[in-house]
Amino acid sequence: VPIVACHDCDLLHELGRVPEGGTARCARCGGVLRKRTRDGLERTLALSLAAAILFVVANAFPFLSFEMKGSVTQTTVMTGVLDLWRGGKQEIAALVFVTIELAPVVQLLLLLYVLVPLRAGRIPWQLPHAFRLLRHATSWSMIEVFLIGIVVAITKLMGMATIVPGLALWSFALLMVVLSAAIAAFDPEAVWERAEAVT
Amino acid sequence: VSAAATAIAASCARCHDCGLLARLAPHAHEASCPRCGGALHLRKARSIERTWAFVIAAAICYLPANLFPVMTVTSLGKRQSDTIMSGVVYLLEHHMWPLALVIFVASVFVPLMKLAILVLLLVSTQRRSRWRPLDRTRMYRLTELIGRWSMVDIYVVTILVALVRLGNLATIEAGTGAVFFGAVVVLTIFAAESFDPRLIWDAAEAEQA
Numbered sequence: 001v002p003i004v005a006c007h008d009c010d011l012l013h014e015l016g017r018v019p020e021g022g023t024a025r026c027a028r029c030g031g032v033l034r035k036r037t038r039d040g041l042e043r044t045l046a047l048s049l050a051a052a053i054l055f056v057v058a059n060a061f062p063f064l065s066f067e068m069k070g071s072v073t074q075t076t077v078m079t080g081v082l083d084l085w086r087g088g089k090q091e092i093a094a095l096v097f098v099t100i101e102l103a104p105v106v107q108l109l110l111l112l113y114v115l116v117p118l119r120a121g122r123i124p125w126q127l128p129h130a131f132r133l134l135r136h137a138t139s140w141s142m143i144e145v146f147l148i149g150i151v152v153a154i155t156k157l158m159g160m161a162t163i164v165p166g167l168a169l170w171s172f173a174l175l176m177v178v179l180s181a182a183i184a185a186f187d188p189e190a191v192w193e194r195a196e197a198v199t
Numbered sequence: 200v201s202a203a204a205t206a207i208a209a210s211c212a213r214c215h216d217c218g219l220l221a222r223l224a225p226h227a228h229e230a231s232c233p234r235c236g237g238a239l240h241l242r243k244a245r246s247i248e249r250t251w252a253f254v255i256a257a258a259i260c261y262l263p264a265n266l267f268p269v270m271t272v273t274s275l276g277k278r279q280s281d282t283i284m285s286g287v288v289y290l291l292e293h294h295m296w297p298l299a300l301v302i303f304v305a306s307v308f309v310p311l312m313k314l315a316i317l318v319l320l321l322v323s324t325q326r327r328s329r330w331r332p333l334d335r336t337r338m339y340r341l342t343e344l345i346g347r348w349s350m351v352d353i354y355v356v357t358i359l360v361a362l363v364r365l366g367n368l369a370t371i372e373a374g375t376g377a378v379f380f381g382a383v384v385v386l387t388i389f390a391a392e393s394f395d396p397r398l399i400w401d402a403a404e405a406e407q408a
Contacts, residue, residue: 005206005213010397080361128235149354
């Protein structure tokens with residue numbers, strides 16, 4: 001029986017096969033030892049593909065239009081970042097760019113990079129590096145928080161002017177759901193099991 | 200639970216990246232994971248010192264984050280600067296209390312609670328306290344989970360700046376407070392990452408041994 005240690009309290013456990021959809025928790029601190037999702041790799045792949053398409057749409061189109069006394073401005077995420085940069089707030093521009101653009105792109109590309117070859121029965125080149133980078137990208141990807149920001153901004157401006165939601169806004173909303181589902185379905189241990197089965 | 204049933208007692212460590220349990224060479228404190236090449240630490244290196252450094256830096260940035268305006272609205276020649284708290288008060292006065300609540304929780308309550316929890320964890324771990332290790336571990340998981348939600352205000356400012364730029368009619372600029380607030384969010388995320396929750400349990404073990 002394989003032995004695993006709890007990530008949070010270091011207690012050792014003998015961990016047999018976790019059933020699909022099941023979660024094994026630490027007996028002492030309740031930390032998650034292993035969460036095996038149902039068809040985890042296939043589901044994550046399907047959801048990541050959908051998320052990648054939504055991400056392109058969410059960035060290619062304006063997500064809000066603002067209309068006041070006949071003047072209209074539109075915004076995409078990148079125009080927001082560029083406006084901050086030009087306005088002398090480079091630190092915030094960089095933070096927004098990393099959490100809303102860079103980290104989600106890297107996260108989605110790496111998920112596809114790891115999962116597509118594995119499904120075809122091949123091991124992706126430099127799998128360990130890709131895997132580690134994926135973990136960092138996931139922790140800095142904050143699309144779901146951005147969506148709350150959009151809702152707050154819209155509500156704040158509602159009395160002041162006419163706000164017209166754009167195509168990208170709905171894409172962002174869907175992207176948040178799909179990306180969260182992809183991450184929830186992702187089972188890192190299953191990646192290593194599949195990779196070992198291939199070799 | 201006997202004191203010997205931990206990975207460290209068996210000279211083993213769980214890989215931070217892939218979760219594999221691997222054995223370290225005798226007397227070694229760190230190694231590379233044989234499966235993924237990630238870092239293996241018996242305990243995170245200088246966890247307490249690094250976490251204190253990030254917590255103190257975040258606490259210092261917390262003051263200017265709240266004292267300086269996060270944004271300035273110019274509308275028909277009138278300029279109005281808002282700090283985080285005056286923004287919340289403005290929303291309350293205009294009967295947008297659900298919004299006021301979201302901003303207050305995300306921008307004021309969450310960062311303060313995160314800092315308070317981290318200080319509590321640091322002090323109790325340094326004193327080798329055996330007080331409620333399970334609850335302290337849960338508090339740690341909470342700080343990891345909620346930290347990112349403080350970013351809401353940064354995103355609101357970004358969207359408003361991009362959307363409202365109508366020259367003399369109305370413009371919105373980001374303020375210095377927003378820069379410091381972003382620093383608070385990032386520093387507290389680093390602080391939570393630096394802390395090693397296994398240290399909480401080491402004190403309890405030492406007592407039993």
